[in-house]
Amino acid sequence: MSEAVARPDVTSLYRSDADAAAQREAFRAGDVPTAVYGLGRIGLPLSLVYASTTGEVAGVASDRETARQINDGECPIAHEPRLKSLLRTAVGAEALTATADVSTVAAAASVHVVVSETGVRADDVPDLSTLRTTLRDIARELDPGDLVLVESAVPPGTCQDIVAPILEAGSGLDKGEFGVAACPSRAAPGRALTDLRGSHPKLVGGVDAESTRAAELVYDELRVGEVETVPDSTVAECAKVIESAYRDVNVALANELARLAGELGTDVRRAIEAANTQPHCQVHNPGPGVGGHALPDHPHYLAGECATETPLLSAAREVNEEMPAFTARTLVRELAAVDTHVEDAVVVLFGLSYRRAVADARKSPALGLGETLSRFGATVVGVDPLLEDFSAFDDIYLADLEHVGEMDVDAAVLVTDHDEFSSFDWGTFDDPIVLLDGRDALGDAGVPDSHRVYTIGRGGD
Numbered sequence: 383m384s385e386a387v388a389r390p391d392v393t394s395l396y397r398s399d400a401d402a403a404a405q406r407e408a409f410r411a412g413d414v415p416t417a418v419y420g421l422g423r424i425g426l427p428l429s430l431v432y433a434s435t436t437g438e439v440a441g442v443a444s445d446r447e448t449a450r451q452i453n454d455g456e457c458p459i460a461h462e463p464r465l466k467s468l469l470r471t472a473v474g475a476e477a478l479t480a481t482a483d484v485s486t487v488a489a490a491a492s493v494h495v496v497v498s499e500t501g502v503r504a505d506d507v508p509d510l511s512t513l514r515t516t517l518r519d520i521a522r523e524l525d526p527g528d529l530v531l532v533e534s535a536v537p538p539g540t541c542q543d544i545v546a547p548i549l550e551a552g553s554g555l556d557k558g559e560f561g562v563a564a565c566p567s568r569a570a571p572g573r574a575l576t577d578l579r580g581s582h583p584k585l586v587g588g589v590d591a592e593s594t595r596a597a598e599l600v601y602d603e604l605r606v607g608e609v610e611t612v613p614d615s616t617v618a619e620c621a622k623v624i625e626s627a628y629r630d631v632n633v634a635l636a637n638e639l640a641r642l643a644g645e646l647g648t649d650v651r652r653a654i655e656a657a658n659t660q661p662h663c664q665v666h667n668p669g670p671g672v673g674g675h676a677l678p679d680h681p682h683y684l685a686g687e688c689a690t691e692t693p694l695l696s697a698a699r700e701v702n703e704e705m706p707a708f709t710a711r712t713l714v715r716e717l718a719a720v721d722t723h724v725e726d727a728v729v730v731l732f733g734l735s736y737r738r739a740v741a742d743a744r745k746s747p748a749l750g751l752g753e754t755l756s757r758f759g760a761t762v763v764g765v766d767p768l769l770e771d772f773s774a775f776d777d778i779y780l781a782d783l784e785h786v787g788e789m790d791v792d793a794a795v796l797v798t799d800h801d802e803f804s805s806f807d808w809g810t811f812d813d814p815i816v817l818l819d820g821r822d823a824l825g826d827a828g829v830p831d832s833h834r835v836y837t838i839g840r841g842g843d
């Protein structure tokens with residue numbers, strides 16, 4: 383008869399005496415108590431990935447009602463494939479327990495995963511206030527051997543200069559008694575679970591080598607995809623915001639080129655497509671603006687504290703921020719071409735969220751476009767079949783997709799290319815209208831010849 387082998391008692395990972403195999407086994411078995419702080423668009427899917435790996439995770443929600451919802455198996459995040467069913471399974475198996483009681487969870491956990499929201503203030507200075515509060519809560523309960531993993535996007539240097547000092551000050555521990563690593567989330571809403579599991583490598587960089595090692599071990603267990611360790615936490619933080627800056631600059635190039643379409647008298651989208659057949663050329667798509675919390679904010683994280691100027695990043699931001707106004711001016715010109723003054727016009731914005739397939743209006747191009755057209759005197763109506771929170775749009779009228787075709791309108795702007803619009807029958811607008819396609823996505827339903835069409839980057843009829 384074989385004797386049962388006692389599992390070594392491994393409850394924390396940083397500077398653990400146990401060998402790597404025992405640490406991995408303990409982590410997978412749920413013996414290393416883990417907490418995820420922030421159950422939002424990224425935190426909730428991430429906590430479920432942790433839960434399905436370890437069988438036991440505590441999730442900290444912003445308030446009791448959200449915690450109750452999650453514990454009842456109700457999913458507060460919509461339009462995220464497989465999230466609902468995974469949540470029900472995890473809650474049913476008691477693999478995820480949500481609470482708003484940060485202290486109790488922090489006291490019990492030895493791996494602390496921080497997914498608090500970060501952003502910029504109105505003056506574009508990075509706003510880490512929620513992250514700091516979360517860290518102070520964790521610090522009060524921090525024990526030797528604990529590991530703090532920062533998934534939030536942050537300015538380079540944050541783990542070294544802000545996270546570790548807050549944890550030291552609040553815990554009375556010294557650096558080297560606990561671990562800290564930047565493990566920035568690179569997941570995109572709409573495919574969060576797939577991305578978190580491993581569509582692309584997970585970047586992991588610690589404030590010291592032992593933090594990197596322990597963080598690598600965690601993500602190796604969590605993911606089917608590769609884990610890429612980088613020299614330190616600042617490299618990991620920097621890489622994350624470089625990705626957004628690259629995309630912002632690239633889209634700015636596309637938008638600047640698109641603005642030349644009229645004067646060049648050519649289809650710039652087609653030219654970009656042709657240029658991109660050269661593998662070294664990967665120009666992105668022009669559009670009515672760049673929104674969300676990543677591309678507009680992260681360039682400010684990169685150089686905000688540096689004395690060296692970054693004119694390219696600033697110019698890209700300016701070009702992209704100007705796109706809603708460019709779109710509004712283009713619409714005014716197209717309306718004038720059919721003898722309609724903008725102040726007499728009813729204009730419908732199709733898509734209010736910042737990009738396709740998300741229910742999120744943060745920094746959406748539709749905000750600036752709606753404001754500008756309203757300021758010009760137009761009556762602005764918005765339609766978005768995905769969005770649930772329209773509070774940012776209190777100065778425009780709202781309509782639903784089923785009935786908007788019955789309205790008497792002068793123009794429509796396709797701001798966001800939600801799939802739901804691809805089968806919209808533009809012929810339901812009986813009278814000819816101006817149709818401004820911001821995304822080159824008018825769909826399969828055909829556009830009656832009587833409508834006047836202008837596509838950003840391609841030009842007009």
Ligand SMILES: NC(=O)C1=CN([C@@H]2O[C@H](COP(=O)(O)OP(=O)(O)OC[C@H]3O[C@@H](n4cnc5c(N)ncnc54)[C@H](O)[C@@H]3O)[C@@H](O)[C@H]2O)C=CC1
Binds near residue numbers: 422425570
């Ligand atoms: N949404 C996205 O596309 C991506 C976001 N990220 C980064 O992930 C971080 C989180 O972003 P999202 O999930 O989009 O934010 P979110 O706003 O959807 O979720 C954050 C949630 O966590 C709660 N929260 C924060 N700290 C908490 C604490 N200590 N205790 C309890 N609740 C707490 C907030 O109240 C909020 O409900 C940000 O730094 C963001 O830059 C990274 C990749 C993609």
Ligand SMILES: CC(=O)N[C@@H]1[C@@H](OP(=O)(O)OP(=O)(O)OC[C@H]2O[C@@H](n3ccc(=O)[nH]c3=O)[C@H](O)[C@@H]2O)O[C@H](C(=O)O)[C@@H](O)[C@@H]1O
Binds near residue numbers: 568569668736738
């Ligand atoms: C390619 C991708 O999905 N990048 C991520 C990005 O997600 P985000 O939701 O901000 O989407 P995005 O596709 O970059 O779009 C941002 C904005 O830029 C606009 N946009 C984007 C690409 C393009 O060719 N043209 C364009 O106008 C979009 O319409 C949107 O308004 O930011 C996420 C984040 O950091 O929050 C990051 O994790 C994701 O990997």
